[in-house]
Amino acid sequence: MNNLQLVWKNITQQIGSTLLSVLLTAFGVAILCVIYITGDAFEKQLSNNTKNIDLVVGAKGSPLQLILSSLYHVDNPTGNIALADARNLGNNPFIELAVPISLGDNFKGHRLIGTEPSYLELYALKIGEGKIWGKSFEAVIGSNVARKRGLKIGDTFNTAHGLSAEGHVHDEHPFHVVGILDRSNSVVDNLILCNLESVWDVHGIAHGEHNGEHDHATEHEHNHDDHDHATAHNHDEHDHDHAGHAHEDEIVSEKPNDVFVKSIGEDMLAHRGDEVTALLVKYASPAAMGIVPRLVNQSTDMQAASPAIESTRLFSLLGVGLDSLAILAYVIMFIAGLSVFISLYNALKERKYDLAIMRSMGASQTKLFSLVLVEGLVITFIGGIIGLLFGHFGLYLINQQASESADFIEAFRVNSQELFLILAACIIGMLAALIPAIRAYKTSIATILADK
Known part of the structure; x- marks a missing residue:
């Protein structure tokens, strides 16, 4: 019978204490596995999602919220900014690239991003299948969106309002998939891209490029080929002068405040013009770092947030x-080592006669020493392997529960750091078995058999 067979026989004879040691080791390794892989994946995501973006400009509010909503897509926006102001800022000589984005909807947890083709340049994205959007309600989807939702070129889908997949669904405005992006290992893999007009149109927001056409289509069911919306409105007023005035007086007399507020709101929107959620900026030179943020924060009603600082x-x-979790894991590993030590130490007392007989049959002191040492090693090695399985399964559950935009952990990918976790567990097992192994080495045949 070789050493491993003897060790396994000894382990199975004390299954209760062995199982406790294995589980403690497994829990410690599992926690460390989750921490290392999550931390590494999160750090890579921070880098991938902000690698070409030097500044994010948005509405006044929390800079961190602006970064989370515009780059990581895990929070609500701080508000909207005027597209004209964003365009003016983009013309600054210190800025190489300025890409507007507009948020508001999602498809089963995947955010819909209204933007421009330069967004692909900013993230160094490539279209794997199909083409980029050419008109409103054409969408280019990330690789994870296509894989998880089973979408392909030519398919259609409807978005829901807000961040929740259970929000109000815009059934009247289906989007058509015209392109699928190559995998970029960034948050864009979980996004849906379209033009800015699509986001405005799906919410019924009039905008400069389609203002007359959009208002005309939504407010009149019949077609006026020769008249614009303003002419049609004036025509209605002239044809129904008396009835129209009576109806208007009736409304004003019943709800004058509502009419006034509505009128003021429309004037403000008309004055403000088209709006977007944020502007993603890439500097033209390092000197812009000290100039552009100060310019935005002090001279406009917008705010500038640095992705590097906020990340x-x-x-x-x-x-x-x-x-804190890592400290907890180390404490658990220490307790596991203590459990192995107590288990082997107590087992040694029960097996001292077996060891004496082995010595009398020709087993050397070194053999007894190595048997106990290998026993501690095997216990913690098994615990380490089970811990890695627990850890990866836990990562899988975390991935399933996380929002689609935050899905960045590859749960079943083996990390090189995991080998060090197994090695650490084995070292702890050997250290825990060291004192019992020394006692086995010093086993005195004559003394033990004499006590017998």
Whole structure:
């Protein structure tokens, strides 16, 4: 019978204490596995999602919220900014590229992003199948959207309002898939891209490029080929002068405040013009870093947020929680080692006569020493392997529960750091078995058999 067979026989004879040691080791390794893989994936996402974006400009509010909503797509926007102001800022000589984005809808958790073709340039994206959108309600989808939702070129889908997949569905405005992006290992893999007009149209928002056409189509069911909306409106007023005036007086007399507020709101919107959620900026030179943010924050009603600064702040906040979990995992690993030590130490007392007989049959002191050492190693090695399985299964569950835009963890991908976790578990097992192994090495045949 070789050493491994003897070790396995000894382990199975004390299954209760062995199982406890295995589980403690497994829990410690599982927690560390989740921490390392999640932290590594999150750090890579921070880099991939902001690699070409030096600044995000949006409505006044929380800079971190602006970054989370515009780059990571896991929060609500701070508000809207005027597209004209964004265009003016984009013309600044210190800015190489300025890409507007407009948010508002989702498809089964995947955010719909109204933007321009330069968005693909900013993220270095390539279209794997199909083409880029050419008109409103044509969409280019990320690789994960296509894979998870089974969408392909030519398919249609309807978006829901807001971030929730259970929001109001815009059945009247289906989107058509015209392109599928290659995998980029960034948040864009979980996004749906279209032009800005699509986001405005799906919410019934009049805009400069389609203002007359859109208002005319939505407010009149019949076609006026020779008259615009203003002419049609004036025509209606002239044809129904008396009835129209009576109806208007009736409304004003019943709800004068509502009419006044509505009139003021329309004037404000008309004055403000088209709006977008944010502007993604790439600097033309390093000197822009000290000029553009100050210009935006001090001279406009918009705010500028640096992805590098806010991402570092975010990761530092998360790092506190990850470090706390890591400490907990190390404590569990220490307890597991203590459990292995107690288990082997007690087992050694029960097996001292077996060891004495083995010595009398020719087993050397080194053989007994190695048997106990290997026993501690095997227990923690098994616990480490089970811990890795627990860890990856836990990552899979986390991925399933996370929102689609935050789906960035490859649950079943083996990380090189996991080998160090197994190695650490084995070292703990060997250290825990060291004292019992020394006692086995010093086994005195004469003394033990004399006590017998």
